[in-house]
Amino acid sequence: QLRLQESGPGLVKPSETLSLTCTVSGGSISSSSYSWGWIRQPPGKGLEWIGSIYYSGSTYYNPSLKSRVTISVDTSKNQFSLKLSSVTAADTAVYYCARRVLGFAGYFDYWGQGTLLTVSS
Amino acid sequence: QSVLTQPPSASGTPGQRVTISCSGSSSSIGSRTVNWYQQLPGTAPNLLIYNNNQRPSGVPDRFSGSKSGTSASLAISGLQSVDDADYYCAAWDDSLNAWVFGGGTKLTVL
Numbered sequence: 001q002l003r004l005q006e007s008g009p010g011l012v013k014p015s016e017t018l019s020l021t022c023t024v025s026g027g028s029i030s031s032s033s034y035s036w037g038w039i040r041q042p043p044g045k046g047l048e049w050i051g052s053i054y055y056s057g058s059t060y061y062n063p064s065l066k067s068r069v070t071i072s073v074d075t076s077k078n079q080f081s082l083k084l085s086s087v088t089a090a091d092t093a094v095y096y097c098a099r100r101v102l103g104f105a106g107y108f109d110y111w112g113q114g115t116l117l118t119v120s121s
Numbered sequence: 122q123s124v125l126t127q128p129p130s131a132s133g134t135p136g137q138r139v140t141i142s143c144s145g146s147s148s149s150i151g152s153r154t155v156n157w158y159q160q161l162p163g164t165a166p167n168l169l170i171y172n173n174n175q176r177p178s179g180v181p182d183r184f185s186g187s188k189s190g191t192s193a194s195l196a197i198s199g200l201q202s203v204d205d206a207d208y209y210c211a212a213w214d215d216s217l218n219a220w221v222f223g224g225g226t227k228l229t230v231l
Binding site for chain 1: 156167225
């Protein structure tokens with residue numbers, strides 16, 4: 001059974017850079033059938049896609065966040081990571097990592113449990 | 122403001138059939154497939170419907186999806202108390218070049 005697990009600091013100060021890692025177990029991140037993404041959910045609000053990465057390292061980001069986002073992959077560790085710079089209180093959210101099945105009818109089929117990241121001084 | 126529009130709330134009694142709508146545009150639902158997610162309180166979203174009307178293994182056939190033009194719907198028949206959750210629609214948007222979600226619908230089983 002595929003499992004995704006987010007890890008990160010939990011608390012970040014305003015203007016700093018948020019760093020999160022997603023560890024994939026029960027399957028290989030190096031598959032051409034999937035991409036790997038980050039999605040966040042502010043408390044009490046809806047879902048927002050942040051960006052995704054292929055095992056090759058190719059990325060695509062939400063245009064609304066693109067200037068502040070970097071997603072990378074480490075196939076040797078079966079992990080992918082998110083960096084979000086210049087954070088503000090508006091970036092406080094539960095951050096999920098997820099696997100996306102590729103193709104025209106793509107969809108996110110496996111999700112991590114999520115990690116709450118709070119931006120506060 | 123979400124790109125896909127859902128009603129904020131819906132309700133029904135056990136055994137009833139309820140539908141949740143999701144309205145988009147020609148660059149999202151109009152040209153792409155729609156997925157639906159169920160989110161129980163305090164948990165991660167769970168894939169409910171993909172490719173407009175396909176159910177992943179393990180999802181009861183009480184759940185069904187449909188799409189017409191730039192709108193989609195999720196129907197739940199034989200409503201049960203365990204269906205009390207938030208429901209989100211999602212699609213790729215060709216104009217925004219981004220995955221977009223609806224704002225979510227809180228379903229209350231009375």
